[in-house]
Amino acid sequence: MLSSKTKTILRKLSQKKHRKEMNAFTVEGVKGVQEALVHADVLMLVVDGAKREEKDITTLVTQAEQRDILVEFAGRKDIAAIKQTETFPGITAVVAMPEPEYDNIFDADTILVLDRINDPGNLGTIIRTADWFGVHTIILSEGSVDPYNEKVVRSTMGSIFRVHIIQTHNIVEMVETLKENRYSIAALDLAGTNIQKSKKTKKQALIFGSESHGVSDALKSLVDETYTIPGKGGAESLNLAVSVAIALYITSLQ
Amino acid sequence: MLSSKTKTILRKLSQKKHRKEMNAFTVEGVKGVQEALVHADVLMLVVDGAKREEKDITTLVTQAEQRDILVEFAGRKDIAAIKQTETFPGITAVVAMPEPEYDNIFDADTILVLDRINDPGNLGTIIRTADWFGVHTIILSEGSVDPYNEKVVRSTMGSIFRVHIIQTHNIVEMVETLKENRYSIAALDLAGTNIQKSKKTKKQALIFGSESHGVSDALKSLVDETYTIPGKGGAESLNLAVSVAIALYITSLQ
Numbered sequence: 001m002l003s004s005k006t007k008t009i010l011r012k013l014s015q016k017k018h019r020k021e022m023n024a025f026t027v028e029g030v031k032g033v034q035e036a037l038v039h040a041d042v043l044m045l046v047v048d049g050a051k052r053e054e055k056d057i058t059t060l061v062t063q064a065e066q067r068d069i070l071v072e073f074a075g076r077k078d079i080a081a082i083k084q085t086e087t088f089p090g091i092t093a094v095v096a097m098p099e100p101e102y103d104n105i106f107d108a109d110t111i112l113v114l115d116r117i118n119d120p121g122n123l124g125t126i127i128r129t130a131d132w133f134g135v136h137t138i139i140l141s142e143g144s145v146d147p148y149n150e151k152v153v154r155s156t157m158g159s160i161f162r163v164h165i166i167q168t169h170n171i172v173e174m175v176e177t178l179k180e181n182r183y184s185i186a187a188l189d190l191a192g193t194n195i196q197k198s199k200k201t202k203k204q205a206l207i208f209g210s211e212s213h214g215v216s217d218a219l220k221s222l223v224d225e226t227y228t229i230p231g232k233g234g235a236e237s238l239n240l241a242v243s244v245a246i247a248l249y250i251t252s253l254q
Numbered sequence: 255m256l257s258s259k260t261k262t263i264l265r266k267l268s269q270k271k272h273r274k275e276m277n278a279f280t281v282e283g284v285k286g287v288q289e290a291l292v293h294a295d296v297l298m299l300v301v302d303g304a305k306r307e308e309k310d311i312t313t314l315v316t317q318a319e320q321r322d323i324l325v326e327f328a329g330r331k332d333i334a335a336i337k338q339t340e341t342f343p344g345i346t347a348v349v350a351m352p353e354p355e356y357d358n359i360f361d362a363d364t365i366l367v368l369d370r371i372n373d374p375g376n377l378g379t380i381i382r383t384a385d386w387f388g389v390h391t392i393i394l395s396e397g398s399v400d401p402y403n404e405k406v407v408r409s410t411m412g413s414i415f416r417v418h419i420i421q422t423h424n425i426v427e428m429v430e431t432l433k434e435n436r437y438s439i440a441a442l443d444l445a446g447t448n449i450q451k452s453k454k455t456k457k458q459a460l461i462f463g464s465e466s467h468g469v470s471d472a473l474k475s476l477v478d479e480t481y482t483i484p485g486k487g488g489a490e491s492l493n494l495a496v497s498v499a500i501a502l503y504i505t506s507l508q
Binding site for chain 2: 121125128129130131132133134135136155157158159162196229230231232233234235236237238239241242245246249252253
């Protein structure tokens with residue numbers, strides 16, 4: 001049985017304002033919790049009592065106990081109250097939000113700049129893809145979905161802990177600072193140069209706007225080059241996470 | 255007010271077995287309905303009565319009426335009963351399922367073969383991306399999500415009408431037939447040759463397995479070449495739709 005305090009914490013952490021207030025978020029599932037135990041500050045684990053004997057879960061519980069992390073076991077009724085998806089994946093961790101670090105931002109060769117990204121699945125997939133291609137700095141504008149939203153965290157498949165996400169209230173000022181720090185600024189759009197013709201620059205920032213609004217005019221005025229992924233078919237556009245992935249693939253070859 | 259017959263039809267079409275039985279599916283939203291009116295056999299339109307004066311919707315209603323397609327207007331209570339997402343996008347079309355055509359399958363230069371793809375968002379994004387890159391033939395194995403599921407249809411953004419989807423009960427036999435028709439068979443996997451080294455072949459089939467199971471052993475035995483998208487970071491794998499997109503981008507350059 002879960003304590004009522006834990007139930008309250010879990011319920012609150014499903015809302016952005018409480019995540020901010022409590023400076024914590026949740027990660028569900030074996031893979032996510034494994035990554036959290038390696039890369040983050042895990043505050044507690046909640047385990048489905050019916051699954052406590054499963055090997056993967058036992059291993060995680062033992063690791064947590066060795067590090068004096070609180071573990072609580074949930075009964076059947078608790079699960080119904082706390083689950084975020086149709087089926088509770090057996091284990092969830094409450095994790096402290098990472099402290100934003102501003103010191104070494106401008107050391108990164110490639111920085112992704114995301115302007116008003118609303119779809120949690122897209123943001124999670126972008127974080128996972130960035131991690132795959134070794135891009136570990138993402139600047140996220142105000143008006144985007146919270147990166148610690150449970151759907152985002154789930155789609156990152158653990159990459160949320162390996163990518164440094166900087167949330168900014170003033171994305172234009174941030175991109176100006178990138179320019180001052182000698183980043184070339186590229187944006188992806190439906191009306192740019194063929195991305196195959198993109199040239200390698202030592203430090204580059206890649207800007208992507210939301211699926212519905214694209215890159216804002218204020219950001220466009222800061223862009224050195226606009227690129228397009230050439231298509232041959234009938235679709236009007238590519239999915240945002242797909243565009244980011246192709247751009248990161250191309251960048252990874254340079 | 256919607257007739258009770260229409261409400262029943264819409265409710266039934268949210269289930270795979272009824273879609274099959276009735277040989278129809280639904281497409282929500284202005285963009286999807288526009289595409290349906292161009293490329294498919296639209297059986298009826300259902301319009302949110304409160305939005306009938308909106309320009310985009312009026313245009314579609316006029317088009318439908320000129321072609322003697324039945325249009326029904328839904329009241330507030332009807333909307334609550336029929337909506338598939340939190341907000342009803344104002345218009346939905348009931349569309350006849352396309353007849354499967356087997357005649358010209360082997361004319362295509364590139365064919366996508368998808369084995370047990372479960373995630374509707376991934377399948378929809380793959381269809382949209384294939385359309386973008388001019389790949390218009392997709393073979394889908396048994397055990398995959400129904401391509402006429404409303405979430406798949408929505409994520410295709412209209413591309414569902416431009417891509418020929420062949421559902422097969424025997425994917426292995428299908429791939430054998432592709433080989434007999436001189437297709438080179440490539441698969442993507444985490445342990446293959448660097449995909450940058452892939453060579454152009456006149457006719458090629460690209461196989462992708464599900465996120466959880468990868469390519470099955472039976473299919474692996476038919477594969478001429480296995481490729482991997484090289485990564486540098488920490489993520490264990492790429493999202494499936496992202497992998498397909500990068501592979502199709504590379505193929506489009508050849």
